Amino acid sequence: MSALQQYAVLLGMVVGVVGFVLSVYGIARSLGKTRKEPGKDVPATSGKLSRDPVWARYHARYYGYALLFLAFDMEMAYMYPWAVVYRELGLKALLDMGVFLTILYLGLLYGWSQGAFRRQR
Amino acid sequence: MISGARQAEPNWFHRMVARAMARRLNAFVVPGPDVARALGLDIEAAGLQVVDTPRHASVLLLVGELPEGLREAAAVAYAQMPRPRAVFATGTADVSPLPEPDVSVALDQASLATGIQELRRAFAEGAFAPEIEDFEAAVVQEDEEDEEEMDHGHMHHDHGGEGQEEESEEDQEDEPEEEESGEKEIGEDQLENFMSMIEMTEGMPASGDGLIMEWVPAPYGPLFPGLPGGLSLTFTLDGDTVAGTEVEPGIEGHIPVEILHGPVASIAERAAKLDPLTPVVYRWLACRAVEDASGAQISDEEALSRVGALERERAASHLGWAASFGFLIGDGSLSQRAAWLQLALLQVTNIDEVGLIKDEVEDFVRKALRTPFLGSKLGGIGTPEDGPEDAAGPVARAAGSEKDSRSEDPTYRNLGFYPIVRDGNDALARFRLRLEEIAQSLDLVLGAGAIASTDSPAGEASSGTGTSTVETPRGTATLDVTLEDGKVISAELDAPSTRNARLVEGVTVSREVADALVGVGSLDLSPWEMSR
Numbered sequence: 212m213s214a215l216q217q218y219a220v221l222l223g224m225v226v227g228v229v230g231f232v233l234s235v236y237g238i239a240r241s242l243g244k245t246r247k248e249p250g251k252d253v254p255a256t257s258g259k260l261s262r263d264p265v266w267a268r269y270h271a272r273y274y275g276y277a278l279l280f281l282a283f284d285m286e287m288a289y290m291y292p293w294a295v296v297y298r299e300l301g302l303k304a305l306l307d308m309g310v311f312l313t314i315l316y317l318g319l320l321y322g323w324s325q326g327a328f329r330r331q332r
Numbered sequence: 333m334i335s336g337a338r339q340a341e342p343n344w345f346h347r348m349v350a351r352a353m354a355r356r357l358n359a360f361v362v363p364g365p366d367v368a369r370a371l372g373l374d375i376e377a378a379g380l381q382v383v384d385t386p387r388h389a390s391v392l393l394l395v396g397e398l399p400e401g402l403r404e405a406a407a408v409a410y411a412q413m414p415r416p417r418a419v420f421a422t423g424t425a426d427v428s429p430l431p432e433p434d435v436s437v438a439l440d441q442a443s444l445a446t447g448i449q450e451l452r453r454a455f456a457e458g459a460f461a462p463e464i465e466d467f468e469a470a471v472v473q474e475d476e477e478d479e480e481e482m483d484h485g486h487m488h489h490d491h492g493g494e495g496q497e498e499e500s501e502e503d504q505e506d507e508p509e510e511e512e513s514g515e516k517e518i519g520e521d522q523l524e525n526f527m528s529m530i531e532m533t534e535g536m537p538a539s540g541d542g543l544i545m546e547w548v549p550a551p552y553g554p555l556f557p558g559l560p561g562g563l564s565l566t567f568t569l570d571g572d573t574v575a576g577t578e579v580e581p582g583i584e585g586h587i588p589v590e591i592l593h594g595p596v597a598s599i600a601e602r603a604a605k606l607d608p609l610t611p612v613v614y615r616w617l618a619c620r621a622v623e624d625a626s627g628a629q630i631s632d633e634e635a636l637s638r639v640g641a642l643e644r645e646r647a648a649s650h651l652g653w654a655a656s657f658g659f660l661i662g663d664g665s666l667s668q669r670a671a672w673l674q675l676a677l678l679q680v681t682n683i684d685e686v687g688l689i690k691d692e693v694e695d696f697v698r699k700a701l702r703t704p705f706l707g708s709k710l711g712g713i714g715t716p717e718d719g720p721e722d723a724a725g726p727v728a729r730a731a732g733s734e735k736d737s738r739s740e741d742p743t744y745r746n747l748g749f750y751p752i753v754r755d756g757n758d759a760l761a762r763f764r765l766r767l768e769e770i771a772q773s774l775d776l777v778l779g780a781g782a783i784a785s786t787d788s789p790a791g792e793a794s795s796g797t798g799t800s801t802v803e804t805p806r807g808t809a810t811l812d813v814t815l816e817d818g819k820v821i822s823a824e825l826d827a828p829s830t831r832n833a834r835l836v837e838g839v840t841v842s843r844e845v846a847d848a849l850v851g852v853g854s855l856d857l858s859p860w861e862m863s864r
Contacts, residue, residue, distance in 0.1 A: 241340075241345055242338065242340065242346070242349065242460075243338045243339050243340030243346075243415075243460065244339065245414075246338075246339055246415065246464070246466070248411065248466045248467055248468075249411065249466065249467070249468050249469075249472045249473045250408065250411035250412070250467075250469075250472030250473070251411055251412065253472075255386075255408050255409070255411075255412050256550075256551055256556075257405075257551050257552055257553050257554065257555050257556040257564075258362075258402075258404075258405025258406065258408050258409050258553075258554050258555035259405065259408060259551045259554075260408055260472070270532055272529070272531060272532060273529075273532065275527035275529065276529075322527055325525050325526055325527040325528070326525025326526075326527055326528030326529075326530070327527035327528070327529075329525065329528045329529060329530055330529045330530065330532075330533050330544060331530065331533060331544065
C-alpha cells in the first residue's frame with residue numbers, strides 16, 4: 212500500500228468518525244432539547260436526593276500526598292523502559308538510575324523532614 | 333399527550349421514535365419488584381422490562397396503595413427519569429405528589445396486561461408535544477434549595493476569591509475575625525512541618541484500624557434494588573467499610589395497626605393490608621385473635637385448610653426472598669427461577685396444582701443448594717455480634733434455636749411438623765434453611781389437603797380479649813385484641829421484623845458495604861411490619 216493510499220484510509224477513518232459523532236449529535240438534537248427541571252440535576256439514590264454535595268472537595272493541603280505520589284509514580288514510569296535496556300547499556304544505565312533515584316530520594320527525605328508522613332499527633 | 337412528554341414539535345421522525353419506544357417500555361417499580369410479585373403480578377410476562385434505576389426507565393410503575401413516604405420517594409425517582417416518561421398505576425388511588433397516572437388499572441395480572449397495551453398506545457401517540465409542563469413537586473424543590481444553599485456555602489468557604497464579590501458588608505466585617513482565628517489554628521509546630529497532614533485529620537473519627545478518614549453517609553432505600561422495597565437504611569461509610577447504620581422504623585405514612593379497629597366481621601380484610609408481602613398470615617392472625625376472644629372453635633377441616641394457605645404463603649414468601657437475595661448476590665438465574673416459582677405458586681387454585689409445582693420446587697432447591705462458591709460467598713457474612721437471642725423465625729432457627737410457634741399447634745403436630753434447625757448463624761445458614769423450609773411447607777400443604785384463605789373469624793364475637801400467635805415466614809407474630817359489642821376497640825401487634833431489625837447494626841458495622849448489604853438481605857425484613 213502506497214503512502215497516498217495509507218493517507219486515504221486515514222482520511223476515510225477520520226471522516227467516518229466525525230460523521231458518526233455528528234449523526235449522533237444530530238439525532239439527539241432532533242429529539243428535542245433536554246429540559247431543566249427541579250430535581251433533575253441533583254444526584255439521587257434509592258428515592259432520596261443527595262443531602263450533601265456529591266463533589267467531595269479536598270483541602271489544598273493534600274498537595275503533599277500528590278507530590279509524594281508523583282515522586283514514586285515517575286520512578287516506576289522510568290524504571291520499566293530502563294529495565295528493558297539495562298543489560299545492553301550496563302554500568303552506565305545503573306549510574307543513570309542511581310542519579311535519578313537519589314534525586315527522588317532527596318525529595319522523599321525533604322518531605323519526611325517537613326512531616327509529610329504525619330497524620331496523627 | 334403523556335404526563336412526561338418530551339418537548340418537540342412532533343414530525344415523522346418523532347412519531348417513528350415514539351412508536352419504537354412504545355414497543356419496549358422499561359419500568360422502574362415502586363415499592364419494588366418483590367412487592368409486585370407478592371401481589372401476584374408478573375410484570376415482565378405482561379410486557380414491561382424491569383430496570384433497577386429510574387435513569388433507565390420510561391415508565392414509573394406504581395404497585396398497590398403507597399404510603400406517603402413511598403410516594404415522595406417515587407416523586408424523586410420520577411424527577412430523575414429522562415423524558416418521555418409516563419406514570420402507570422396498578423391499584424394505586426392516591427399518587428400525589430406525582431402527576432395523575434397516564435394509565436390506571438386494578439391490581440391484577442389481566443388488568444396489568446390491558447394497561448400496558450393502553451400505555452403503549454399513549455406512548456406512541458403522545459411521547460412528544462410542543463407545550464409541556466415542568467414536574468415541580470415540593471419534595472424535589474425543597475431538597476434542591478437545600479442543595480443550592482449547601483453548595484453556595486461550600487463555594488464561599490473553599491473558594492473565597494469567587495464568593496467575595498457577592499459578600500455583604502456584614503460578611504466583610506466578620507472576615508478579620510475569621511482570619512485571626514485561622515492564624516491561631518496554625519501553630520508553630522505546623523509551620524515548621526508545613527507538609528504535615530495532622531491538620532487534615534485532627535478531630536475526625538478514627539476507624540477500627542486506627543486510620544482516620546472522612547466518613548460519608550449513604551442512603552440505601554427506600555427504593556434500593558436488592559433490598560426489600562420500602563426498607564430504608566443509611567450507612568455511614570468509612571471508605572468501603574460501614575462505620576454506623578441507621579434503620580428507619582418502617583415506612584412513613586403506612587397504615588397503623590389501629591386499622592384493625594372496627595367491625596369484627598371484616599377484620600380479615602383490614603388485617604391483610606398490614607403487610608402486602610404476607611396478607612394471608614395477617615388475615616389468619618386477626619381471625620384467631622377474635623376467635624380466642626369469643627371462645628369460638630373451628631373444625632379440623634377449617635384448621636387444615638388454613639394451614640394449607642399459610643404454608644403456601646410461607647413457601648411463596650421464601651421463594652420471593654430467594655429471588656431478591658439472588659439478585660443481591662449477583663446470581664441472575666437463581667433470582668429468575670425463584671421469581672417464576674413464586675408467581676406460579678401464588679397462582680395455584682387447588683391442591684393438585686401444588687403437587688405439580690412441588691417437583692419443580694424441589695429441583696430448584698437442589699440446584700440452589702449446589703450453587704458454586706456459595707459457601708465462600710455467604711459463609712461468615714451477616715453474623716450478628718450479640719448472638720441470636722433477639723432473633724425471630726428463620727434467622728433464629730439458622731442459629732441453632734428451635735423457636736417456632738408451629739411446634740405447639742395441634743394441627744401442625746398431626747401433620748408431623750418439626751422445626752428445621754441449622755447452625756451457622758450467617759447468611760449461608762439462613763439461605764439453606766429457607767430453601768429447606770420451602771420444600772417442607774409444600775409437604776405440609778399437600779398433607780393439609782386444602783388451601784383456603786381466612787375471610788372472617790368463626791363464631792359470634794361480642795366482647796372480651798383475645799390473643800393469637802402465628803409463625804409468619806419471618807418469625808412469630810403476636811396480636812392482642814380487645815372487643816366490645818362486636819367491634820375491635822384496641823389492637824396490639826408484635827411483629828418479627830421489628831425484632832430482627834435490631835440485628836441490622838450488628839450484621840453491618842465493621843463490614844465492607846457489599847457484605848453488609850448481603851447481611852441485611854439475609855435477615856428478610858419486611859419494612860411494612862416494622863411500622864408497628
